[in-house]
Amino acid sequence: MGVIQQLFSPSVQHALDVAGIFVFAISGALLAVRKNFDVFGIAVLAEVTALGGGLLRDVIIGAVPPAAFTDLGYFLTPLFAALLVFFLHPEVERIQAGVNVFDAAGLGLFCVTGTVKAYDHGLGLTASAALGLATAVGGGVLRDVLANEVPSLLRWDRDLYAVPAIVGSALVVLCIREDALNPFTSGLAVVTAFVLRLLAMRFHWRAPRAWHRRSTARDEESAG
Amino acid sequence: MGVIQQLFSPSVQHALDVAGIFVFAISGALLAVRKNFDVFGIAVLAEVTALGGGLLRDVIIGAVPPAAFTDLGYFLTPLFAALLVFFLHPEVERIQAGVNVFDAAGLGLFCVTGTVKAYDHGLGLTASAALGLATAVGGGVLRDVLANEVPSLLRWDRDLYAVPAIVGSALVVLCIREDALNPFTSGLAVVTAFVLRLLAMRFHWRAPRAWHRRSTARDEESAG
Amino acid sequence: MGVIQQLFSPSVQHALDVAGIFVFAISGALLAVRKNFDVFGIAVLAEVTALGGGLLRDVIIGAVPPAAFTDLGYFLTPLFAALLVFFLHPEVERIQAGVNVFDAAGLGLFCVTGTVKAYDHGLGLTASAALGLATAVGGGVLRDVLANEVPSLLRWDRDLYAVPAIVGSALVVLCIREDALNPFTSGLAVVTAFVLRLLAMRFHWRAPRAWHRRSTARDEESAG
Numbered sequence: 001m002g003v004i005q006q007l008f009s010p011s012v013q014h015a016l017d018v019a020g021i022f023v024f025a026i027s028g029a030l031l032a033v034r035k036n037f038d039v040f041g042i043a044v045l046a047e048v049t050a051l052g053g054g055l056l057r058d059v060i061i062g063a064v065p066p067a068a069f070t071d072l073g074y075f076l077t078p079l080f081a082a083l084l085v086f087f088l089h090p091e092v093e094r095i096q097a098g099v100n101v102f103d104a105a106g107l108g109l110f111c112v113t114g115t116v117k118a119y120d121h122g123l124g125l126t127a128s129a130a131l132g133l134a135t136a137v138g139g140g141v142l143r144d145v146l147a148n149e150v151p152s153l154l155r156w157d158r159d160l161y162a163v164p165a166i167v168g169s170a171l172v173v174l175c176i177r178e179d180a181l182n183p184f185t186s187g188l189a190v191v192t193a194f195v196l197r198l199l200a201m202r203f204h205w206r207a208p209r210a211w212h213r214r215s216t217a218r219d220e221e222s223a224g
Numbered sequence: 225m226g227v228i229q230q231l232f233s234p235s236v237q238h239a240l241d242v243a244g245i246f247v248f249a250i251s252g253a254l255l256a257v258r259k260n261f262d263v264f265g266i267a268v269l270a271e272v273t274a275l276g277g278g279l280l281r282d283v284i285i286g287a288v289p290p291a292a293f294t295d296l297g298y299f300l301t302p303l304f305a306a307l308l309v310f311f312l313h314p315e316v317e318r319i320q321a322g323v324n325v326f327d328a329a330g331l332g333l334f335c336v337t338g339t340v341k342a343y344d345h346g347l348g349l350t351a352s353a354a355l356g357l358a359t360a361v362g363g364g365v366l367r368d369v370l371a372n373e374v375p376s377l378l379r380w381d382r383d384l385y386a387v388p389a390i391v392g393s394a395l396v397v398l399c400i401r402e403d404a405l406n407p408f409t410s411g412l413a414v415v416t417a418f419v420l421r422l423l424a425m426r427f428h429w430r431a432p433r434a435w436h437r438r439s440t441a442r443d444e445e446s447a448g
Numbered sequence: 449m450g451v452i453q454q455l456f457s458p459s460v461q462h463a464l465d466v467a468g469i470f471v472f473a474i475s476g477a478l479l480a481v482r483k484n485f486d487v488f489g490i491a492v493l494a495e496v497t498a499l500g501g502g503l504l505r506d507v508i509i510g511a512v513p514p515a516a517f518t519d520l521g522y523f524l525t526p527l528f529a530a531l532l533v534f535f536l537h538p539e540v541e542r543i544q545a546g547v548n549v550f551d552a553a554g555l556g557l558f559c560v561t562g563t564v565k566a567y568d569h570g571l572g573l574t575a576s577a578a579l580g581l582a583t584a585v586g587g588g589v590l591r592d593v594l595a596n597e598v599p600s601l602l603r604w605d606r607d608l609y610a611v612p613a614i615v616g617s618a619l620v621v622l623c624i625r626e627d628a629l630n631p632f633t634s635g636l637a638v639v640t641a642f643v644l645r646l647l648a649m650r651f652h653w654r655a656p657r658a659w660h661r662r663s664t665a666r667d668e669e670s671a672g
Contacts, residue, residue: 261603
């Protein structure tokens, strides 16, 4: 845990975590409303989206029970977000742009703290970066699987989502290797991932699909 | 493990667990038949439905290898249920009402034992209740995800399922806080959750969806 | 770990593992291309398919961090497979028959090594065989869930996939009980599972569905 606590003061770290959890929970709750789920479905999807990535990371590195179950604030924040969406969802959808900005912030934050926590638990540099990426995107994938949709992470017709997190995780790993990880450099990694995601949304950056694709009609259909 | 063993004698506890596993396995096997799966698909879905919730709980609290893999009876019971459904499924479907009653009993039982086991492994009260709920409903969610359906837990057009389990888990947590957990009070929690679920099915209690929903047509479609 | 290292020399074992990971990754990457995923979706599906089964096994037996995150070769192999498919997928699809043969080899290998590793970590014989099966088929199930399809493991209209792995795992467990597990017998188990799968594909062996099925029309539809 040492490195994490050196990065930010514990209270700052906790506030950042809660902020990331909150915005991810909003995205889960909004999808639940769109899928016509009831109030408990909204709460479940908010919890899973917000805490799923960290839960996956903690189970994989053996940090059990996971932080999601030991910190009451982590658990209650998604419930609060679900309530908010339940009563105010037309307003929340209207400020979707704002939600997207916060989600981008959550993405940047989680890929950095996920990478650091994985490294602290003894993983190698590449594995730490991979697990940081999994922390950042895992909740969203679980959200889409539970909602019975193709994870938007995997779809070609969505703006780049994984790449900003990969860049953020890679920067952290570089800093660790150069022994240059400190609040400033890790903050820089967060901001880089955040800004890259904002740019991807603004300019609709997309990743290429496989070369020489054929039988397109069938694929369009099945990707529906 | 202390608390669990104080609640019921180990053999009574084991018999109750096996009963809960059996009825959950029946529900998984029946869905597999409806989805046109072969005999192995039926067995897999029976195993996952019956053991998935407890497996999730044990991995999260670090109780590995999970009970599902250390107790042969837990493993063989779903196979027996799958065989039964394979040969007798028209009869089993005809007694669907009976299956639902047993499933309600399993729900009540699993939310209580799940909460107690989580608390025994050092989780806080709220987290224990949350994990008890996850134990009770996790298998069904995995079942629906593997069958490529929207989890019935999340759908608004199904009778209340989470609420009875939440009430049961909350009662256990209250008893723990008041230092009043004993076979009688925990049995009372099981029965309360069980009866609530029966009432929800009898009177088709449903949870509200988000307020002021608009664009309903599109949602009905996508929730299909 | 003792038993595994007695079976094959570590470098032979590692080479076999990497070969199995590679062919499973190819199958994941090909499905991603068919589902119209972008290059990152292809990489993610390759990783999940190749490493998912072993990850599941390691988390369940408490061998964390899992081998997938401690061995760089295990992590990089699926990325290499994804790149190959990205640039050459028409050629790879043309040699689908070859891919199927390798996939069968991976199935045979993973069910044997999974069973042995589970037994080494203290599981009973039946549980070890079950976890060996889960190791062999888990990655493919995760692949299909992420691609939002009914797992081909469960579908009746696919050639037998689970049975060869069950036979391989059962042979290993028999050898352990008879104290006859050695490189030769375990190699025999791998080959048996491998050949059974090849025969199942060649002769389109399928498993029976539930007896006396009715309301077939509705099922065909929902099984789409």
